[in-house]
Amino acid sequence: MNHSTSSIPFRENAVKALSNSALRGAMRNATETFAIKRADAVAALPLEELREEASELRLHVLNNLSEYVDRFEMNAVRAGAKVHRAKDSEAARGIIASILQDHGIGRVVKSKSMVSEEIHLNDYLQEVGITVVETDLGEYIIQIAGEGPSHIIVPAIHKDRRQVGQLFAEKLGCEYSDDPAVLTGVAKKILREEFLSAKAGISGANFAVAESGSIVLFTNEGNGRMCTSLPPLHIAVLSIEKIIPSLADLPKFIRLLPRSATGQTITSYLSVLTGSRKPGESTGAQEMHIVLLDNGRSELVSGEYREMFKCIRCGACLNACPVYRVVGGHAYGSTYPGPMGIVLTALLEGMERAKSLLDATTLCGACGDVCPVKVPLPRLLRLLRERRVEQGLTPRLEQNAMAGFGRVVEKPFLFHLGQIAGHVFWPAVKKFGPGDAVGRMPRPVSRTFRERFA
């Protein structure tokens, strides 16, 4: 299990990713397609109005989060679910493992859930002897490849169909094919068996509805409802900020989320699950557990990063981010990649871990522009960089350079002296090598514009 607290080596990861031509091709194709489809899909919406409404609603929930969590819990219990509160990842993992162990379950099907990635659930269950079978096709692909998701919506975005074909031939013993229909057929056959024999299913939740105690799942393959309604036991694990006040609020997000994520007007399957199976009902789990993960959130929502938790995990900021597009999600070395991932990693895993990750943005603002709930990502990223400086976590060389900048920027004479020094010493400075920024900048001139103008 990798629960390292050491700093993520983003630059090294990024350089490795940049040299992977298959990854870059797959990333380019996928993000390009999503961007075009998204633009088409949102064209039909009163987008700005919807964004504003969704943003306000999300903020309202965050401002009253503990009341909403209580209300959700009360109504979920009333509907027949068992609700567990987990203060951190360790608690959540423990709760889930003991529910499964109490039922004597050694194999479980799972629908894609980023929160389960956040708490490193699969590794933990494996350790205590419980096998998890991922049933989202993308998640299944990376599971058999022994990787984590590289996108929060499209976990295997970094792989092209040839790589998937090779992987399947190697791990599943089937004949090589790079035809998506054939490959999907192979996975479907295996997963169908798993669904039918599973005694328990684990899911995440896109939203949780306070007034009804329901959880809401958006999926494209139907695996979500197979995991949650076919096995007799269902465990949903979600973070507390996913709550929305009422079912009447859901349509807003149905309109925004799939369009922002993949450019679909709606997902193929939308499940609203309210409690366990009641007498006379023909489907649904007989026992439903809901694990509400806090992991620092109830504290974070009262501080300056509150707006991060408006996020509805659509992945639009990933697709729009120039850095994410060329290096892919694994380079971020954390559960959540891309712009939202940098912020969440810093908040959930700490500044020491995220300090180099904070450089993985040009602050171009594309992420903030596409966000359907107006998370001010560029502002949060900039704010985190400020905190990083305050905590002394930037390189010494940079600190010295900036301190020097601060000294000369208010003294025009010194500033000018620095310009002259730049001109004189440029050839020497340039020896740092062609990869360095200096190697890509022209030499400072001998007579500045100010001197020429005067």
Place this chain on the structure above:
Amino acid sequence: MRIQLFGTCLIDTMFPETGEATVRLLRHFGVEIGYPDGQTCCGKPADSGGYSRESKKAAEHFISVFDRTEGPIIIPSGSCASMVKNHYPELFKDDERMRQKAEAIAGRTHELSQFLVHVLKVHEAGLSGTGRITYHASCQLTRELGVLEEPMLLLQSLNGAEFVDLPHSDRCCGFGGIFMAKLPEVSMALADEKVDTILSTGADTVTGCDHGCLMNIADAVKRRGSAVRVKHIAAVLAEGLK
């Protein structure tokens, strides 16, 4: 009309021809130019790096230099203009006296293409130009200042030149100030993609309103061995004055 020019540290230090082109252009339209003594850098590099103490020093200095002057402040750079217009008031949000000063300065500040279109109506006169010109929409200019159409109106008005659209014109070129120094490999990869799209247009000149981006793009063009000219919009427009 008399304006105050902020030359930006990049233009002052590395691209003085762009400063000279800006001056010629503005004078051509009858504008008198003040160049306040003591100006240095707007503080953007420190600000985006999170060094707020240093960016505040730069902001205080900028404000003290321009506070003594009157008239519009013209900045031939989208990112510096956005720094002054958007970030300065934010930097001093807890200091009422400085915030008021910052807002007054912000209110007087215009990015060059904004000023040329909205105040001088340069696009209505139409200067002359040559060749095929394409345009990179830099991030802070586009997203923070909301300057989308102005540079294109100016370029489209050039008699004798052909304006060609750049695919994904507003996609980041990978400069990002401090980003270029900290993640040079990623920065170059992004600049290379930008150059791919530039070359796909068949343009012989690429222009923009920010020397930071243009410097990054010029380097990638050079690496590619391409003859495409990379020029600031002030230089492109001033060429037609000869």
